[in-house]
Amino acid sequence: MNQTSMTFYMDNRLKSEWLRTFGDTLEPARVTASYGRAWRVVSAKGEMQADLTGRFRHNALTPSDFPVTGDYVGLKFSEDQTLALIDGLIERRSALIRKAAGTAFVEQVVAANFDYVLIAMPVEANMRLNTIERYLSAAWDSGGVPVILLTKRDLCPEWETVVSDLKVRLHGVDIVAISALQGEGLEALSPWLYPGCTLALIGASGVGKSSLVNALTHQATMKVNEVRSGDGKGRHTTTHRELIQLPGGAYLLDTPGMREFGLWRTEGSGLENTFEEIEVLAEHCRFKDCRHIDEPGCAVLKAIASHQLDQRVLDHYLKLQREAKYIESKTDPQVRNEIRNKWKTIHKQLRQDPYLTRKK
Ligand SMILES: Nc1nc2c(ncn2[C@@H]2O[C@H](COP(=O)(O)OP(=O)(O)OP(=O)(O)O)[C@@H](O)[C@H]2O)c(=O)[nH]1
Ligand SMILES: [Zn+2]
Numbered sequence: 001m002n003q004t005s006m007t008f009y010m011d012n013r014l015k016s017e018w019l020r021t022f023g024d025t026l027e028p029a030r031v032t033a034s035y036g037r038a039w040r041v042v043s044a045k046g047e048m049q050a051d052l053t054g055r056f057r058h059n060a061l062t063p064s065d066f067p068v069t070g071d072y073v074g075l076k077f078s079e080d081q082t083l084a085l086i087d088g089l090i091e092r093r094s095a096l097i098r099k100a101a102g103t104a105f106v107e108q109v110v111a112a113n114f115d116y117v118l119i120a121m122p123v124e125a126n127m128r129l130n131t132i133e134r135y136l137s138a139a140w141d142s143g144g145v146p147v148i149l150l151t152k153r154d155l156c157p158e159w160e161t162v163v164s165d166l167k168v169r170l171h172g173v174d175i176v177a178i179s180a181l182q183g184e185g186l187e188a189l190s191p192w193l194y195p196g197c198t199l200a201l202i203g204a205s206g207v208g209k210s211s212l213v214n215a216l217t218h219q220a221t222m223k224v225n226e227v228r229s230g231d232g233k234g235r236h237t238t239t240h241r242e243l244i245q246l247p248g249g250a251y252l253l254d255t256p257g258m259r260e261f262g263l264w265r266t267e268g269s270g271l272e273n274t275f276e277e278i279e280v281l282a283e284h285c286r287f288k289d290c291r292h293i294d295e296p297g298c299a300v301l302k303a304i305a306s307h308q309l310d311q312r313v314l315d316h317y318l319k320l321q322r323e324a325k326y327i328e329s330k331t332d333p334q335v336r337n338e339i340r341n342k343w344k345t346i347h348k349q350l351r352q353d354p355y356l357t358r359k360k
Contacts, residue, residue, distance in 0.1 A: 006032060006042045006245050009196045014072065014090070022088055026074030029084070030113075031067050032243040034255070039067055040241070041084060043075060050075065050084040063108055064097070065089075069242040069255050070112040070198065094143030096200060096258060110257030111200050111242075114144050116192055120203030120212065123150035123159045123177050127166060130316060135202065136173065144200055147192065150177040151208035153185060180211035189216075195249030202258050213254060216246050277309065278317050292318065 008030060010018065018028055029043035029050070041050045052060075052067075053076055060066050067073055067086055074088035092112040117139035121131070132148065139146035148166070153159040159177050166175055178185035192199055193216075201209050242255040278300055282290060286297025292314065295301075303309040 006047050006241075006243075007249075008042045008044050009249070009251075010072070011196050017090060018072070018074075021090055022074045026076060026087055027084075029073050029075045029086075030243065031069050031071045031073060032241050034067060034069050034242070039073075039086060041073060041075065041086070042243075043084075048084050050086050053085045053087040056085075056087050056089075068095075068109045068112050070114060070200075070253050072113060092143075094200075096138075096142050096202070098257060108257065111253045111255050114142075114198040114200035114253050116197070116199045117142060117144040117146045118149045118192075118199050118201045118203075119146055120149045120151055120201060120207045120209050122152040122207055123156045123162055125156060125158055125162065127162060129169065130319065132166075132170065136170070139202075142200070146173060147199075148173060148175040149189075149201075149203075149212070150175065151203075151212065152179060152181070153177045154179040154182050178212065178215075180208050180215040183215055186215055193246060193248045193250040196251075197249075198243075198251040198253060200253040200258065209254060213244060213252060216252070217244065218247070278314065281309065 008028070010028060022028075027043050027045070029041040031039050031050075032042050032047065033040040039050045041048060050073075067089055071092065072090040073086045074090075076085045076087045077083065078085065092109070094114050095109050095112045096117075098108040098110050119132070119135040119139060121127075121135075136146050136148075148170070150159065150163065150166075156162065163175055163177050167173075176185065176188045178188070180186075201212070203209055242253065244252045244254065246252055278292070281299045281303050282292065284299035285292070285295065287295055290298050290300075292298050292300040300309065300314060304311050304314060
């Protein structure tokens with residue numbers, strides 16, 4: 001359990017938005033944990049459990065209308081002052097949204113109102129750019145600014161080379177390498193640990209997120225995961241608080257939903273924007289449904305043979321396309337369009353990556 005005290009903070013922009021939305025009728029608070037039907041909030045009065053007012057519940061039409069961890073909310077109190085009730089929600093300035101496919105298309109917000117997205121992954125001699133790109137585009141989509149957090153640098157002797165290499169490839173994205181175990185490199189995170197700054201921490205299971213939180217809070221706030229063999233349970237190591245205040249006043253968001261982030265589908269269609277070159281070439285393939293794998297008369301393969309196109313670009317394209325097909329079959333056209341538009345922005349960044357740039 002987390003023993004540190006928690007304080008409520010709103011910057012000036014938020015304060016004025018708050019006043020515009022609620023005036024002085026409600027008590028400002030922020031959600032520190034969400035349990036589905038109950039919430040934990042912090043306000044100037046301290047931390048407490050909260051329910052929803054009937055009015056709020058009635059007005060909430062979709063799952064994303066309900067409060068999530070990180071949300072700024074307006075509280076009312078029961079007549080005897082013992083119960084806090086959420087009566088309103090400030091519009092989210094950023095959100096990690098999980099798009100779950102089912103009979104109806106459901107959007108699930110898993111965390112809100114962060115400034116930065118810390119993308120955690122172990123540093124390795126051969127970093128997989130595809131994975132990094134997927135995380136980066138999800139981060140940009142969320143409204144937060146991505147920071148790549150390379151973990152376990154004690155296990156990778158060449159970590160410094162990897163970092164400088166990535167800095168060139170991922171032009172303009174901040175990259176930090178740490179070892180939570182040895183307490184190394186943590187000071188490099190200080191530019192983001194200023195009072196009121198909220199960081200969303202994402203990354204696959206086992207990359208060292210809990211260890212980082214522990215190292216930053218200097219205490220066992222989170223249980224480091226010992227994967228239980230057999231039943232696969234005991235995976236959620238997050239204690240009841242999902243918004244953690246760090247010494248120095250920054251906040252860290254770490255919710256169970258975010259922990260599954262590595263499994264999310266964050267992009268769908270729209271690859272044709274990212275890989276324009278291939279699409280243009282493909283128009284000259286003999287077969288309209290050419291897969292550019294081994295078909296005769298394939299203009300894409302011809303371009304590779306003549307070194308006009310890099311094989312790795314095609315591999316990357318085919319891989320993403322296989323993945324995109326899956327979600328495409330499950331999402332509706334309107335959503336596909338949205339995803340496509342987002343990709344248009346992302347594609348600009350990707351094109352600055354030498355890895356994805358066409359040879360000459
Ligand atoms: N060598 C080394 N091992 C680390 C480091 N950080 C974490 N680990 C180990 O990696 C394993 C997973 O660490 P966690 O912090 O539980 O990873 P997590 O990302 O929180 O995992 P989930 O809770 O499953 O999402 C543990 O055995 C840690 O001891 C590090 O900097 N160096
Ligand atoms: Zn082809």
